[in-house]
Amino acid sequence: QQQVKQSPQSLIVQKGGIPIINCAYENTAFDYFPWYQQFPGKGPALLIAIRPDVSEKKEGRFTISFNKSAKQFSLHIMDSQPGDSATYFCAASRVLNGQNFVFGPGTRLSVLP
Amino acid sequence: DTEVTQTPKHLVMGMTNKKSLKCEQHMGHRAMYWYKQKAKKPPELMFVYSYEKLSINESVPSRFSPECPNSSLLNLHLHALQPEDSALYLCASSQGQGVSGELFFGEGSRLTVL
Numbered sequence: 001q002q003q004v005k006q007s008p009q010s011l012i013v014q015k016g017g018i019p020i021i022n023c024a025y026e027n028t029a030f031d032y033f034p035w036y037q038q039f040p041g042k043g044p045a046l047l048i049a050i051r052p053d054v055s056e057k058k059e060g061r062f063t064i065s066f067n068k069s070a071k072q073f074s075l076h077i078m079d080s081q082p083g084d085s086a087t088y089f090c091a092a093s094r095v096l097n098g099q100n101f102v103f104g105p106g107t108r109l110s111v112l113p
Numbered sequence: 114d115t116e117v118t119q120t121p122k123h124l125v126m127g128m129t130n131k132k133s134l135k136c137e138q139h140m141g142h143r144a145m146y147w148y149k150q151k152a153k154k155p156p157e158l159m160f161v162y163s164y165e166k167l168s169i170n171e172s173v174p175s176r177f178s179p180e181c182p183n184s185s186l187l188n189l190h191l192h193a194l195q196p197e198d199s200a201l202y203l204c205a206s207s208q209g210q211g212v213s214g215e216l217f218f219g220e221g222s223r224l225t226v227l
Contacts, residue, residue, distance in 0.1 A: 034215060034216075036216075036218075041220075041221075041223075042220055042221075043117075043203050043205075043218030043219050043220045043221050044156065044203075044216075044218050045218065046215040046216070046217075049215065087153075089155050089156075100158070100161075100169070101158075101216055103155035103156055104155065105154070105155055106153070106154070106155050108153075
């Protein structure tokens with residue numbers, strides 16, 4: 001119930017493409033869904049996050065789509081750039097128990113020039 | 114200031130050594146965390162301090178000993194580690210329990226146990 005599934009494990013796109021990373025969760029108590037971006041040798045950094053009361057959130061080239069009934073959410077990167085090449089982790093937590101962030105296994109994205 | 118600062122960035126130690134990892138934040142956050150991250154894996158929670166008290170210990174071996182001297186500082190004391198403990202150790206902070214918000218991660222301490 002605590003698991004967050006993430007796919008694909010790795011993804012290669014051309015510059016300008018729109019990579020999509022998908023996550024699914026089981027625990028309906030989760031109410032905060034962030035995406036973290038991690039470059040080699042660095043700590044993860046928050047990219048964008050969503051609460052289940054909205055179905056979509058956009059920040060710059062990054063968009064989260066959220067499907068509460070399916071318990072799924074996804075990250076779309078518009079006009080992807082080589083600088084977006086990184087590992088992306090989805091996560092889920094419950095605000096009242098905000099200390100327990102459950103991470104997905106990660107997706108390694110490579111954007112080719 | 115939205116940084117979590119970790120020292121040292123790299124640490125090499127033998128299995129009989131005693132060393133410490135340090136973490137500092139000045140964002141007024143009341144929850145601080147230690148995570149362990151192996152290559153190509155997500156961060157794995159080790160400990161959580163909430164309001165300077167240990168609130169979560171994810172069954173971490175006693176050779177890892179956390180300490181929270183005050184609300185801005187978090188230490189991880191290491192003793193008698195094993196080679197399989199080699200990993201990136203990440204410190205993070207957040208506003209605290211019951212408050213929706215992001216985890217702020219440091220850049221990590223890369224630990225190698227010989």
